[in-house]
Amino acid sequence: MTGVSVRREAGRSRIEIMSEGPVRLRGEPVVLADPPRLVLDLEGARLGAATVDYPADGALVKSVRMAQHTADVVRIAIDLTSPVGYELRQDAETGQLAVVLRHAVSAVYWIWGAGGRGQLWVEMSGMAAVRTATLSDPLRLVVDIQQATLVTSPGEWEVSSGPVRRFRVSQFQPDVVRIVLEVAQPIQPRIVTSLDLTRGLLEADPGKAPPAPTGDMDLVLDVYSRITAVTVQPIGPQGAAVVVQATAPIEPRTFYLRNPGRLVLDLPGAVVDPGLDREQQEQYAGVGPAVSVRVGQFLPRSARVVVELRQPVGYHLFSADARETLVLALGDRPLTGRTVAIDAGHGGHDPGAIGASGTPEKVYNLDIAQRLATLLESVGVEVSMSRRTDVYVGLDDRVAVAVKAGADVFVSVHNNASTSRRAVGTEVFYSPNDPASQRLAELLYDSLLDKLDRPARGVRMRRDLRVPRLAPMPAALVEVAFVDNPEDEGRLRDPSFRQQAAEAMFAAIVSFLSQVGNDTVGTARIPVVR
Secondary structure, eight states: OOEEEEEEETTEEEEEEEOSSOOEEOSSOEEEETTEEEEEEEETOOOSSSEEEEOOOSSSEEEEEEEEEETTEEEEEEEESSOOOEEEEEOTTTOOEEEEEOEEEEEEEEEEOGGGOEEEEEEESSOOOEEEEEETTTTEEEEEEESEEEOSOOEEEEOOSSSEEEEEEEEEETTEEEEEEEESSOOOEEEEEHHHHHHHHHHOOTTSOOOOOOSSEEEEEEOOEEEEEEEEEEOSSSOEEEEEEESSOOOOEEEEETTTTEEEEEEETEEEOTTSOHHHHEEOOOBTTEEEEEEEEEETTEEEEEEEESSOOOEEEEEETTTTEEEEEESSSTTTTOEEEEEEOOBTTBOOSBOTTSOBHHHHHHHHHHHHHHHHHHTTOEEEESOSSSOOOOHHHHHHHHHHHTOSEEEEEEEEOOSSSOOOSEEEEEOSSOHHHHHHHHHHHHHHHHHHOOOEEEEEEOSSOHHHHHOSSOEEEEEEEETTSHHHHHHHTSHHHHHHHHHHHHHHHHHHHHHTTSSOOOOOOOEEEO
């Protein structure tokens, strides 16, 4: 057993159990209620250390622990915030196991909104799919929340007036939470999120009446994000990074205030976690251009981060951890002083895989690497490339170039191939026993998935890849797409796709460099540059 990766996938918590070969479950997983915990025993498995602890994802997973239970059984205990259901998924190619948790439905309640409009609020841990249907005799509106577990008590409640008489909530199926509203007349709900409602308040024009809402009532899917950490640290000699961690995706709105100069981030759909350390709520940073940073609750479902500045500066804003982490890099060239090694795979007499069109892999690798170098240089990064033209460079020499440059990070850019020519998608590799390389690989992988929207093939540990194994700095090898698959290569032939791949890797690398040394490394995505 080589490790565990805890991440978010489509709003759900995913725990990937990494191993050097296929794993076998001994019996069924055990679900404990108090405290909520999921326990798995893996047969024929060995663990290097006696016990290994892994961090939480901030949403449903408190921690993951691995221990050698018996001579040939490794026990994995997943401590949860709520007793939710799960799915087990095993990769057909590698045999690695993943546990995907269902959404937690923690509260359902009725309120009267603006203008006396009825609203049924459903608090959940992630944005679940919802299906509605109307039934007769008696007349009912049925709301089914997919891939969800009810973690509060089922029950029935009266509604004082309006078309809805009462509603009840229950676990209808193991993976479906059902809400049934008894109604006096047929109604059509408007399905909105709490984020939609909050954005409407923040963006409302005081001089204009808001448009009339559609439907007879609101079904509000309340996936609010808890702000769990705010940190400030230097990145380069004159820059600073403000890192905001949350438990669900956040989309910031930024603006600048004067006297004193302040950069403001409004976070619609977010609340400040009650457990957030008071020292993090107001920090006198004195780091680079940042004088102080404070976070507070601006609206009931909108948090606000205010960064007071010594002087007006440029900034680069990145989303991370599937948009659950924000990295605000302050400074026109905030990463001056950092060095990144970019290795364009193959080259010269080594073409790499041959594309379905006849174009060799080395061409795509170099083009993406050059685009990535340009982006990194724009924020002050010193870029060391193993090759800038179509020449051959030996594997050991690629690492030597990075070492000579004093690189902080090493990224090798490749494209994939398969004997079946039916394989598609993105994957990223790293060497074993290197947590920093694993985190870098996860950053790159999730960023590419988010930007390119290609099938997910996983983040995998590989012992046989010589270049990342020899690199003394955090290193990862990216396989952007499959050159021998006509569909994937069709995308690679498009310059905008190659630019998107470079932008995804750029965002991941900057996010990694901005967070090295913290426990806040997340998965970067598209930068918004100003």
